[in-house]
Amino acid sequence: MKEYSVVLSNVTKIFDDSFTAVDNVSLTIEQGEFFSLLGPSGCGKTTILRMIAGFEDPTFGNITLNGKNIIGTPPNEREVNTVFQNYALFPHLNVFENIAFSLRLRREPEDQVRRKVKEMIELTRLNGHVEKMPSQLSGGQKQRVAIARALVGRPTVLLLDEPLAALDAKLRQHMLVELDTIHDEVGITFIYVTHDQSEAMSISDHVAVMNEGEIIQLGTPFEVYESPVNAFVANFIGETNFFTGNVVKVEDEYFLLDTEKFGEIWFYKDMEVIEGQEIQVSLRPEKVKVTRDMPVAPEGVKLNVLKGVVDETIYLGNQTKYTVAIGQSYLKAFKQHVRYLFDEVIITWKDDVYVWWFADDSYVLRETGGVPVEE
Numbered sequence: 183m184k185e186y187s188v189v190l191s192n193v194t195k196i197f198d199d200s201f202t203a204v205d206n207v208s209l210t211i212e213q214g215e216f217f218s219l220l221g222p223s224g225c226g227k228t229t230i231l232r233m234i235a236g237f238e239d240p241t242f243g244n245i246t247l248n249g250k251n252i253i254g255t256p257p258n259e260r261e262v263n264t265v266f267q268n269y270a271l272f273p274h275l276n277v278f279e280n281i282a283f284s285l286r287l288r289r290e291p292e293d294q295v296r297r298k299v300k301e302m303i304e305l306t307r308l309n310g311h312v313e314k315m316p317s318q319l320s321g322g323q324k325q326r327v328a329i330a331r332a333l334v335g336r337p338t339v340l341l342l343d344e345p346l347a348a349l350d351a352k353l354r355q356h357m358l359v360e361l362d363t364i365h366d367e368v369g370i371t372f373i374y375v376t377h378d379q380s381e382a383m384s385i386s387d388h389v390a391v392m393n394e395g396e397i398i399q400l401g402t403p404f405e406v407y408e409s410p411v412n413a414f415v416a417n418f419i420g421e422t423n424f425f426t427g428n429v430v431k432v433e434d435e436y437f438l439l440d441t442e443k444f445g446e447i448w449f450y451k452d453m454e455v456i457e458g459q460e461i462q463v464s465l466r467p468e469k470v471k472v473t474r475d476m477p478v479a480p481e482g483v484k485l486n487v488l489k490g491v492v493d494e495t496i497y498l499g500n501q502t503k504y505t506v507a508i509g510q511s512y513l514k515a516f517k518q519h520v521r522y523l524f525d526e527v528i529i530t531w532k533d534d535v536y537v538w539w540f541a542d543d544s545y546v547l548r549e550t551g552g553v554p555v556e557e
């Protein structure tokens with residue numbers, strides 16, 4: 183049997199008897215996993231963490247920690263600790279004493295305090311900084327002290343509320359890798375809150391995508407990216423092209439959709455669909471190719487080919503983002519520069535192009551209809 187670390191059952195939080203910040207959320211988080219709550223600002227992520235930590239009580243619903251109901255248990259008696267965005271270090275204590283703080287409160291013997299703090303200093307690679315005051319540390323170092331301080335009391339769950347938001351992009355990438363390493367080393371459950379999809383995607387075992395107090399989709403990073411349940415998830419996690427229309431014909435593994443913007447197009451039937459049904463399909467721009475020449479479909483492969491004119495190009499070094507006008511509508515196509523040929527004639531603004539993709543590379547948005555195809 184799997185061990186569950188944190189389980190939320192139908193948890194709702196209503197503030198001031200009127201505002202529902204968290205709406206009937208159920209979550210099962212396994213022992214030792216790296217779990218992320220991802221969603222736009224104000225969607226209820228922090229409120230969920232505060233309920234797990236014990237700073238707020240749910241209005242309805244239940245929370246268990248390691249199999250025990252914790253509603254009513256005060257925060258300091260829960261085996262949970264939190265790392266906040268603003269670090270919340272004690273400015274008048276040096277690094278060592280910041281980390282030692284909770285152990286001193288519990289009046290642990292001096293040799294034990296020294297041993298535990300030293301272990302955390304090794305883990306977070308703060309050697310050489312123990313005597314420094316918080317004001318003498320860089321942002322990344324402060325964050326590492328906050329993590330060490332939260333871990334020193336050996337919680338079974340670590341809550342991290344946008345811990346990297348105050349750092350610049352390069353440092354954030356670096357700290358993400360460090361967090362991943364720390365997680366591997368301590369082996370406890372991490373619940374990570376962020377509004378940044380790339381952060382959540384890169385380190386999580388599972389991601390819960392939230393909006394307006396609700397969990398919209400829960401899955402692995404691969405699942406939420408490749409098969410989003412609705413337009414909100416598809417848009418929030420990366421960029422995409424949408425096709426909306428009625429199913430005209432169903433044939434083997436494909437169906438023909440009469441799309442509002444591009445006419446009839448074949449899509450892969452990853453869900454059971456029926457003729458006449460209105461559905462929405464998502465096609466990621468990196469799956470779409472832009473060429474001057476008409477593509478030739480290999481034997482047995484279904485291609486969709488549209489003719490258009492390049493409307494916009496954004497050169498990003500590693501890739502170019504194209505927007506191609508097809509009649510009155512637009513498609514996005516991202517071209518990865520895997521090679522750079524100096525004699526290649528670069529596709530640019532106003533060029534006549536073919537826009538094409540493998541029919542298998544799209545996904546029916548689950549919530550727009552259809553039922554999963556039986557395995």
Ligand SMILES: Nc1ncnc2c1ncn2[C@@H]1O[C@H](COP(=O)(O)OP(=O)(O)O)[C@@H](O)[C@H]1O
Pocket residue numbers: 197198201203221222223224225226227228229230
């Ligand atoms: N103590 C509170 N009283 C009233 N409203 C609150 C309180 N705490 C949070 N909220 C509201 O609940 C919603 C969710 O907040 P929060 O959980 O902080 O979102 P997130 O962390 O996803 O940005 C917001 O609209 C916020 O204004």
Ligand SMILES: [Mg+2]
Pocket residue numbers: 224227228229343
């Ligand atoms: Mg928040």
